[in-house]
Amino acid sequence: MMQKAVQRGLRAGALAGLLLVGIFFADYGPATTLSTVARWFALDGNAWSKLIGAILLVIVGAVFGGLFGIALRSRSLSLSQSVLVGLATGLGFWIVLVLLLSTAIRHIEQSLYGMLFWLVTSLLYGLVLGSLYGKFERAGGHT
Amino acid sequence: MQRSSSTDSSAAATESAVDAGPQPLQPVMLSERSLILLALVRIFVGLLWFQQLAWKMPPTFGGLRRYVESEAQHTFIPGYSAILTNVFLTHFSLLGALVWTAELLVGITLLFGLFTRFGAILALLLSVQLYVGLAYAPGEWYWTYGMLVLLALALLAVPAGRRLGLDQLLAPRMQQAARTRRLARLLSWLV
Numbered sequence: 001m002m003q004k005a006v007q008r009g010l011r012a013g014a015l016a017g018l019l020l021v022g023i024f025f026a027d028y029g030p031a032t033t034l035s036t037v038a039r040w041f042a043l044d045g046n047a048w049s050k051l052i053g054a055i056l057l058v059i060v061g062a063v064f065g066g067l068f069g070i071a072l073r074s075r076s077l078s079l080s081q082s083v084l085v086g087l088a089t090g091l092g093f094w095i096v097l098v099l100l101l102s103t104a105i106r107h108i109e110q111s112l113y114g115m116l117f118w119l120v121t122s123l124l125y126g127l128v129l130g131s132l133y134g135k136f137e138r139a140g141g142h143t
Numbered sequence: 144m145q146r147s148s149s150t151d152s153s154a155a156a157t158e159s160a161v162d163a164g165p166q167p168l169q170p171v172m173l174s175e176r177s178l179i180l181l182a183l184v185r186i187f188v189g190l191l192w193f194q195q196l197a198w199k200m201p202p203t204f205g206g207l208r209r210y211v212e213s214e215a216q217h218t219f220i221p222g223y224s225a226i227l228t229n230v231f232l233t234h235f236s237l238l239g240a241l242v243w244t245a246e247l248l249v250g251i252t253l254l255f256g257l258f259t260r261f262g263a264i265l266a267l268l269l270s271v272q273l274y275v276g277l278a279y280a281p282g283e284w285y286w287t288y289g290m291l292v293l294l295a296l297a298l299l300a301v302p303a304g305r306r307l308g309l310d311q312l313l314a315p316r317m318q319q320a321a322r323t324r325r326l327a328r329l330l331s332w333l334v
């Protein structure tokens with residue numbers, strides 16, 4: 001039961017992370033925001049930083065999705081509950097990656113718009129994670 | 144001979160069905176993949192609007208003034224230039240706050256699929272305004288704003304928030320409430 005929940009979370013999280021890759025690609029750079037993600041992990045400053053940022057986002061998305069699956073391991077949730085827990089996970093994503101890692105540890109400055117952008121995209125990640133997890137759960141049955 | 148007779152009767156049946164008048168159109172059911180694809184379109188259109196907040200942030204709404212001035216010079220509707228110059232540009236802070244808030248609402252509603260059709264209506268109004276003001280300004284491609292209008296219309300036509308959006312949670316509740324409440328009937332159309 002736990003293993004299936006984690007698998008569903010990993011899959012939903014990786015797909016939600018992939019959506020963020022698409023969103024972060026579509027900027028004035030293109031993909032300057034993906035370099036920022038690489039910068040969080042001190043892996044920027046080279047020709048591959050955008051690709052590294054994209055891969056990191058999918059991995060981090062899958063990790064948060066896996067944690068989401070672990071948290072919900074034995075509970076049979078309605079879609080509403082799954083989406084709400086997903087949004088809470090998105091908020092956690094923002095706190096851990098943007099507030100702690102980016103701002104507090106790596107000292108990357110954010111404009112007002114930047115803070116709003118990261119908050120909205122993190123919550124969107126959570127919304128998509130919760131929606132996809134609920135969809136996978138219904139498709140596969142709650143086992 | 145018998146076979147021929149069977150073919151004839153089948154043809155006659157088809158003919159009589161055609162004669163009976165037009166058949167009612169079957170409702171179109173979208174597949175789950177199509178709905179997810181529509182949701183992705185909704186999210187990226189929401190991103191488009193959300194990103195445009197960056198260059199017109201409060202309190203100055205800096206980048207907006209240049210565009211409103213350009214609209215006042217190049218609009219193709221007679222009299223609209225006077226409205227922009229005498230009403231909007233003279234009360235620019237209020238205009239900036241309204242435009243910024245409206246675009247934030249469009250961005251949020253479309254990104255999160257929350258009352259998506261309300262966001263699409265707001266996007267349509269803003270896009271039509273941009274088309275009227277900027278479509279024929281020098282250096283602009285008129286279809287840029289035409290496409291914004293068409294995208295908003297497309298999102299108005301389909302319930303794009305019911306996958307990967309909060310409307311998937313609201314829609315059943317709204318539809319339930321719509322049986323007894325008029326306001327809920329209106330709101331249920333917006334999800």
